[in-house]
Amino acid sequence: MQLSDEYSQVINIVKVLCMFGVIYIHASAVPYVDCSPAMLYYQQFITRVLTSFAVPGFFMCSGFLYFLNFNGLESYKVKSISRLKSLVVPYLFWGAFNLLITWFIQDVLDFAHLFGAGNMKLIRDFTFVDFINSFWGVRDGAPFLSTMWFLRDLIVCMVITPQLYLLLKGKYGKVILGIILVLCLMRLSFFHIAVSSIFWFSLGAFIAIHHINVFAKINKCKKNIFAVGLVFTLMYSLVYTENSEMRPIFYSILQMVTIVVLFINILLLAMLLVGTKWGDRLAKLSLASYFIYLIHEPYMGYVLQLFIRLVKLVSPFSLFPAFISLIPIVFPIVIILVCLGIFKIMKKSFPKILSFVVGGKV
Incomplete structure (x- = not known):
């Protein structure tokens, strides 16, 4: 089975999106603050459910x-x-x-x-x-x-x-x-x-x-893929729990199906992005995204804890929930951009070291 240039780019985009998804998994503020039920659902929806793929x-x-x-x-x-x-x-x-x-x-x-x-x-x-x-x-x-x-x-x-x-x-x-x-x-x-x-x-x-040929199969039913993804994502989000003792077999099956459906959605998204400006940019970030995965922890967790402590000290109590709600959306983007900046500096100034620590040519 040979991959065309188009589908090779699809795989590269998917790998980048998966790596970025990992960064979002580690952006939850739940371990560091007392959350209301609504805030808990919101945080878990972004950092656990949407990123489960x-x-x-x-x-x-x-x-x-x-x-x-x-x-x-x-x-x-x-x-x-x-x-x-x-x-x-x-x-x-x-x-x-x-x-x-x-x-x-x-x-x-x-x-x-x-x-x-x-x-x-x-x-x-x-x-x-x-x-x-x-x-x-x-x-x-x-x-x-x-x-x-x-x-x-x-x-x-x-x-x-x-x-x-x-x-x-x-x-x-x-x-x-x-x-x-x-x-x-x-x-x-x-x-x-x-x-x-x-x-x-x-x-x-x-x-x-x-x-x-999963790409051909996805193309045949692409009209309904995003709708199915939305349905399963919402279903999974309503029953999601991190308590392993509260996960019956039905929960495990729903989780597995949701992961597959979300991954198919990511594949379709990548297929739609191929040939576009954003698609080309994402495909070129394949090695950089691997570097971001390798370097982001535990430092991302350290910075997140310090940031939350700082927000508690300087923000009015009424605005604290608003700051916390922004963390799972904005914080991963900041981390990705900072790590990408480090990658570019190392690529320019220390290419051999960078090649060694990521295990590949840069």
Whole structure:
């Protein structure tokens, strides 16, 4: 299956939108303020419901691209070497860099109590085992730099691609995918690796392996896609909860369907943007958006906490809800622009360093 230039640009735009969606996930003010029911719904609608496609969408794109034109062992060698550079190197670098920065904050600046680092063992007290665990699962199953769980799971998916290829390519491929889906609905994980990560990656892989032209299918029913997306988004928003004990099987199914529907909407949006000025701009941000994902946390969380404290001090009480309501919309845009500015400075002044930390040519 060959991708045309048009559909290659569609995939690039989708990856950028998924990465930006991740930034919006981390823009919720809920952990730092007492919210009314209306404010809670509003914050969760923007930072959890509308963005629910982001991480699964990138897993699907990764699985699809990995198995696009896959020809067995030789492809596995070539693609694995490529992913070693683009995934493993950034994963190790940013994990180590964050440990260093956290140590600096804790010991040099003595600000551990401000940033919540005092809830964990201080870096200076880490044992060798603690340092190893910090790259795998030390924060409720996530690495020390918690946003890196996504890269960790993606690396594991890459490791098991030969097995996935054999299972999904065979006559029982749909059955295997269905079994992974059931395990995903059960919210299982093994050694901190969520089955949901493997499912979304496998779904993208299945589409590529069996040469399913999703673009043509979307074009056939594009008139109704946005309307269906709106309906499922509203349904999901009305039942959304972060309490894992209040998620029956119906909730899990609705969540999965909503993610798929939203991702199809993002695909259609990208298809409509191809050839436009905005589409060209977004497609060119593919590597920059990866850099933004790698660098934005935990600093985005630090800045958000400080900003909310500052707003509490200087804003009239009556205006505080208005400021808080702007955070999930404006704050991610500011973070994206700042990180994009850092990317452009590094690209101009330190291209080799930038190439190393993002695992690719700039």
